[in-house]
Amino acid sequence: MEAQTQLAIEASGLVKHFGETKAVDGVDLAVRRGAVYGVLGPNGAGKTTTIRMLTTLLRPDAGEARVLGHNIVEEADAVRGVVSLTGQLASVDEDLTGRENLILIGRLLGLKHAPAKARADELLEAFGIAEAAGRLVKNYSGGMRRRLDIAASIVVTPEVMFLDEPTTGLDPRSRNQVWDIIRALAGGGTTILLCTQYLDEADQLAEGIAVIDHGKVIAEGTPAQLKASVGGGALHLRLMDPAQRADAARFVERELGEVHLEPDPARLSVSCADTERGAEVVAELSRSGIAVADFSLGQPSLDEVFLALTGHPAEEEPEEPEAVQEEQAA
């Protein structure tokens, strides 16, 4: 029992079809308690369908999953008692005010009227929507709506929180606010499953990532492991004087291996897994009289990881909005 409850979410072989389309085609997940776990994939990869199964909104066609030890089909009600969902479409009522939304959720979670009001006001204040509390949500900005949405998800602190693309369509400032809130919630012990199509977001927040494509988990691990699985990082150099490139290439090649000469006559790059060694080489290069204008040294971005894993970039997935597929099935 103890070993089992170490995992907040465990799924094995989850499958969901919508007509001919296999939206989710055998997804396995294991998320430890208190973790922020990223599910990364392009539109239509099956992220939302997976979340909808785990939050009991959809019944899987095959496979099994448990949330805090509760089976999502047989013990759906118990699952609903520990999760909260912030859906891809804003899961708040646009025809009510922000304050009314939070009071409604509070009452539906079992708070009496007065504590529900107090909690609503506390959250509105904390999330910076107090001055808009009496306005209808349909008049909110995207960022405010998202914050209200997340506030609605934590009226009572959930043990497991599902966030479906929480920053899609937000400006950078609002996005950072949402990230701060997610970090703070995780710090308080809430397990968070974060679906995102932004590689950067998963890298920033998640300790583990499952990369999902066409309804299947195609890679899994920490951000660092995923990057390492694609091969080491690279050292990119731009020289002050393009005339020195041949000398620089000879020097770098001796130290680090085969050099790639870029189209820009001042640039060259070399694959380099050991960042410390890479830094030394740059320093030695400068000392030997070859001036370096700038350089970058690091692991491959998750974008490169995605490309390497799927053979297609994350952004160029043909349009297959999941909502449409579900509608057709309904």
Place this chain on the structure above:
Amino acid sequence: MTNGQPASTAAAPSIEDAALQKALASTPRPPRPSPLAAVMAFGWRGMLKVKHVPEQLVDVTITPVLFVLMFTYLFGGAVAGSTGEYLDYILPGLLVMSVLFTTVYSGIAINTDLTKGVVDRFRSLPIWSPSPLVGALLGDSVRYVVAGTVIMVLGVILGFRPDEGVLGVLAAMGLVVVFAFALSWVFTTMGLLLRSPNAVMNAGFMSIFPLTFLSNVFVEPETLPAGLEAFVNVNPISILSDASRGLMQGNLDGSDVAIVLGVAALLTAVFVPLTNRLYRTR
């Protein structure tokens, strides 16, 4: 749970705001709400929507007024010889018609709701699963009462004087609202099956219009061709109209009330589980 452990202090620097820190601190989970509490919360939601968009009461206020004026003065002389006599016959029927038309909006409302993300949140909450539906219909009952009241008040202004007085009118209105509550589950089922609010509106009125007009709401069935008369006589809307006339005028046939309640129970028994199932699986 893990409050006070190093993990929470590690996240602290990113959030400077003390209010946010406090709001994010773990809150204890209260016991689940009772089904009644959840239904009442959803009923409250329905009331709030009326408060924010009072225009939506037009269909339960202006429309009944138009019906009463139009039918009484346009057809009264032709159908019953005088507008006064026709008013006595038609007003209980118009009460039935106006309230039953309003039930279509329950289906439109649920379809509109489904297109929004908030339903996902409701469905992921630990509440009695039909409570969003029951609560919404409870809120709709208030609209039925508004429609009914408008009709009756206008009728009295125009000279309608029921023999059984206020009590008779209230009893008739109660019966009509109970039947409307049952009928609205048919339209919520429709609302869950059809694609758009517009489709629900069309299908809803296409069924309720003929059903209402092919009843004794407007004319005595004896004036109709035999086949039509037979249909009109068994149409539950005719029986409901007869019952409300009886309750207001004092010539009630008790079996009419029994049939109305029976049909209401049947509709509820079939369409409540159907609606609930569709709501959960859609």
